[in-house]
Amino acid sequence: MPELVLKGLEHVYDAFDEYEHPNHISLRVTGLSVSEAITRGRSLLQSMVTRQRREGGFLSSGTFSAELTRIEDSEGYILYQDLKPVREGLRYFGDDLEDYRDAVAEFVFLSYSHRDARFTEQIAKQLEIRGLRLWFDRNDIQTESSLLRFGNSEDEDSRLLRVLEHAIDRAKWLLLVVSSNSIDSKWVKAEVAFSVREDVPIACLLLERSNIAAAPAWVSAAASNSHCYDFSGWDQGGSWNRPLKKLLEDVFRYRGHD
Numbered sequence: 001m002p003e004l005v006l007k008g009l010e011h012v013y014d015a016f017d018e019y020e021h022p023n024h025i026s027l028r029v030t031g032l033s034v035s036e037a038i039t040r041g042r043s044l045l046q047s048m049v050t051r052q053r054r055e056g057g058f059l060s061s062g063t064f065s066a067e068l069t070r071i072e073d074s075e076g077y078i079l080y081q082d083l084k085p086v087r088e089g090l091r092y093f094g095d096d097l098e099d100y101r102d103a104v105a106e107f108v109f110l111s112y113s114h115r116d117a118r119f120t121e122q123i124a125k126q127l128e129i130r131g132l133r134l135w136f137d138r139n140d141i142q143t144e145s146s147l148l149r150f151g152n153s154e155d156e157d158s159r160l161l162r163v164l165e166h167a168i169d170r171a172k173w174l175l176l177v178v179s180s181n182s183i184d185s186k187w188v189k190a191e192v193a194f195s196v197r198e199d200v201p202i203a204c205l206l207l208e209r210s211n212i213a214a215a216p217a218w219v220s221a222a223a224s225n226s227h228c229y230d231f232s233g234w235d236q237g238g239s240w241n242r243p244l245k246k247l248l249e250d251v252f253r254y255r256g257h258d
Contacts, residue, residue, distance in 0.1 A: 003030050004037050004079070007070040008045045012063075025049060025066060034071060034079050041068035077245055080129055107133035109171040109200075111191040113181035119207060119234060120177055126244060135167050160187075165194050174200050179207040203247060204228040 010023040027048050029037065045066035053064065071080040108127075112120045124134055141163060150159050164187070168174060174195045182188045195202055206228055227250050229243040 003074045005072045006041045008068045011065050108173040109135040109168050112177035113185045115181035174202045177205045206230050
């Protein structure tokens with residue numbers, strides 16, 4: 001198995017139980033899958049910190065604990081990220097965690113046909129375990145609706161369109177799942193049109209290689225100004241690694257964050 005880099009925070013309390021500035025820690029490991037590293041990462045970091053403190057003679061100077069925040073491959077590509085302990089540490093780090101603060105504040109909007117829900121749910125999971133915030137209608141539409149006021153004269157479709165546009169307007173990117181299903185969706189068409197009009201960047205996730213050539217003009221126009229990622233064959237055992245890695249690098253620029 002390839003080498004993995006476990007990154008985290010060491011939390012230290014002195015003898016008077018006062019919290020000290022947390023420390024960045026990292027550990028290179030081999031022989032573990034990503035899922036095993038997620039399960040064992042905290043205990044491995046804890047063991048490393050304990051060993052270092054024992055060797056330095058600091059075990060009696062207070063209490064300490066280790067928290068796993070991120071797993072990377074040897075090239076710095078993020079395989080897993082847990083922002084919870086990082087958010088809790090922001091007040092101690094100040095501007096040192098600007099990249100993480102941005103990651104917590106920003107989100108991307110998923111535009112797709114419900115007929116492609118199986119793929120969309122899987123890609124959403126892959127993105128979320130890397131610490132990325134998504135606007136996913138089945139999870140977020142009620143919350144978004146609560147942010148708006150509607151007139152009595154607005155019909156249900158008009159209200160829904162306002163909700164979608166409100167979310168897209170706040171999004172960092174729109175991820176467009178391009179398939180024969182989404183090409184026929186009036187809602188996907190409306191979401192793309194609004195994104196183009198408001199200059200929201202679009203990333204096209206292609207489920208079929210022939211999608212773009214056979215697509216209506218509005219899809220071709222969106223794709224011509226977008227990053228495109230080939231996920232064809234995803235349901236036939238095809239590898240997600242290459243397009244997913246490229247998507248993360250291009251859209252979220254999540255390489256090399258310290």
